[in-house]
Amino acid sequence: MGNSGRLGLSWINKDRSLISAPNGGYEWIDRDDFRVTETRLLQNVASVGEVNDEGKRAQDNLLIAGDSADALRSLTRLPEFADVYQGKVKLVYIDPPFNTGQAFTHYDDGLEHSVWLTMMRDRLLLIRDLLAPDGSVWVHLDDAEMAYCKVLMDEVFGRPNFVSTVVWEKTTSARNDARLFSTDQDYLLVYSRNPDSFKPRKVAHTAAADKAYKNQDNDPRGPWREVDYKCPKTADERPNLYYPIVHPFTGKEVWPRRERVWAYGKDEYERHVAEGLLFWGKTGNYSFPKLKKFLTDRRADGTPPRTLWPTSEVDQSRTAKAESKKLFDGGTPFTTPKPERLLQRVIHLATEPGDIVLDCFGGSGTTAAVAHKMERRWVTVEREVETVQAFIRPRLEKVVNGEDSGGISESVGWEKGGGFRHLQVSPSMYEYAAGRVLLAPWVVEASFCEAACAQMPGFAMDLAPEPPFVGRKGRQRLAVIDGLVTESSVQAIVDRLEEDERVVIIGKSYLREASQLLASISPGSRIKKAPHDLLDMKGRVLR
Numbered sequence: 001m002g003n004s005g006r007l008g009l010s011w012i013n014k015d016r017s018l019i020s021a022p023n024g025g026y027e028w029i030d031r032d033d034f035r036v037t038e039t040r041l042l043q044n045v046a047s048v049g050e051v052n053d054e055g056k057r058a059q060d061n062l063l064i065a066g067d068s069a070d071a072l073r074s075l076t077r078l079p080e081f082a083d084v085y086q087g088k089v090k091l092v093y094i095d096p097p098f099n100t101g102q103a104f105t106h107y108d109d110g111l112e113h114s115v116w117l118t119m120m121r122d123r124l125l126l127i128r129d130l131l132a133p134d135g136s137v138w139v140h141l142d143d144a145e146m147a148y149c150k151v152l153m154d155e156v157f158g159r160p161n162f163v164s165t166v167v168w169e170k171t172t173s174a175r176n177d178a179r180l181f182s183t184d185q186d187y188l189l190v191y192s193r194n195p196d197s198f199k200p201r202k203v204a205h206t207a208a209a210d211k212a213y214k215n216q217d218n219d220p221r222g223p224w225r226e227v228d229y230k231c232p233k234t235a236d237e238r239p240n241l242y243y244p245i246v247h248p249f250t251g252k253e254v255w256p257r258r259e260r261v262w263a264y265g266k267d268e269y270e271r272h273v274a275e276g277l278l279f280w281g282k283t284g285n286y287s288f289p290k291l292k293k294f295l296t297d298r299r300a301d302g303t304p305p306r307t308l309w310p311t312s313e314v315d316q317s318r319t320a321k322a323e324s325k326k327l328f329d330g331g332t333p334f335t336t337p338k339p340e341r342l343l344q345r346v347i348h349l350a351t352e353p354g355d356i357v358l359d360c361f362g363g364s365g366t367t368a369a370v371a372h373k374m375e376r377r378w379v380t381v382e383r384e385v386e387t388v389q390a391f392i393r394p395r396l397e398k399v400v401n402g403e404d405s406g407g408i409s410e411s412v413g414w415e416k417g418g419g420f421r422h423l424q425v426s427p428s429m430y431e432y433a434a435g436r437v438l439l440a441p442w443v444v445e446a447s448f449c450e451a452a453c454a455q456m457p458g459f460a461m462d463l464a465p466e467p468p469f470v471g472r473k474g475r476q477r478l479a480v481i482d483g484l485v486t487e488s489s490v491q492a493i494v495d496r497l498e499e500d501e502r503v504v505i506i507g508k509s510y511l512r513e514a515s516q517l518l519a520s521i522s523p524g525s526r527i528k529k530a531p532h533d534l535l536d537m538k539g540r541v542l543r
Helices: 054-059 068-077 079-085 113-130 146-157 266-274 295-301 317-327 340-350 366-373 385-401 445-454 487-495 512-521
Strands: 016-020 026-030 042-049 062-065 089-094 131-141 162-169 185-192 224-228 290-294 356-359 377-382 419-425 430-433 436-439 460-466 469-473 476-485 502-510 526-529
Touching (some): 068 113, 068 419, 089 340, 131 340, 146 162, 356 366, 366 377, 385 419, 445 460, 487 512, 502 512, 512 526
Parallel strands (some): 062 377, 062 419, 089 131
Antiparallel strands (some): 016 026, 162 185, 430 436, 460 469, 469 476
């Protein structure tokens, strides 16, 4: 418990951060180290199907190969992408490694507990910045980390933003090799960005649920079910809901008992009586009325989502394996896929067509595939290049080209269409050598211009740059020179400025005389040397 009195988790290295290590694991570093705070570029790899022109690529569906933290940071900081995604993502669904201590074929699921918590914390903080005011985040876990992640998400999103814990029945058969209990369920922790704005959509009726509707009094409006007429509030809390009503069979006044009030005010009660919506039992044997809810109304409006999702409604793990195997012509399926109907339920509840869906633990690509078929925009990120090449991209190509008739394709009427861009997170523009931070060898010419602009908060790359000008922030322009900044280059740059414009010049070195000249002919303009002036004395990116 901190000084504020709020409960929170404590773990080893909580004040530090992580970066992906070359061996596929993670390495502890300071949270302000440039390898954490640097804004990476998102480089084009390919495009599939129908996409926008290069100037509008951020508005396409995006398959991003690279570490999820780097990708999320780029989406929130690169102006090209931040304008499209920051505060505008309607749904984030993630199925991170469960940290069960097992080693799966397609990823390492044996992270040490504090590593797992830090890895999740760093990504959830970035996700929070991307969520729309009425957006929600759904984290799919099992028993290994669910309880800890719940407290972690309370810290990141605020406890009032907790919506619910959904229980998914992932199997209907017991595992005979279970040591103690055979686990039947996974969990989806659901949090909103704003508790007053998130409103999940209704769920369509099912035949099984229809069986709860009877017609005990032969009402001509058809089958109905009973709903409690009281609510768990006190008379002190809701005095307008505490009043007497008359029992139609005995003529006596009836008051709600046991610290409760009626669920409806007097005007609503009188309307219910007039419309014959109150039921007191077939023989008047109920002490309190029940409200009739008709099946016809339910079918029209749907019902609020429940927290228990049986396999009969959203399929099970075995179904997902079969879907994966069919997609890849009977080859080796992805180890831990999720069924398309499960993601269909999540996406239906949390979004409308055209909304943005994000999954930064792409896995087999189920989220993106289902979002595409449901006409949502999507972004999916996957760290393992092999997984992107073997599973995600081929699967999404099949969806776009109309070669995927499985999963939910038939139920939503999916045929083909749309497209996506395949991007990759760039390597770091910095590297360590002999205890110093230097520019990486690939950071030259156009790459140097793009990488330098990415490190300057608020500067957007010009769609049609006119070298050395590459970016702009209001009336301030950004010029990048791949080499030495001299007096003549400063004069040439200032000569091209409008009267009220200023400039930031980034070069790999500069003459002192050039800096002095700039200060005299364009007060407020300045020169920065890369990488030194993009970092502080400890090698941290300046934000």
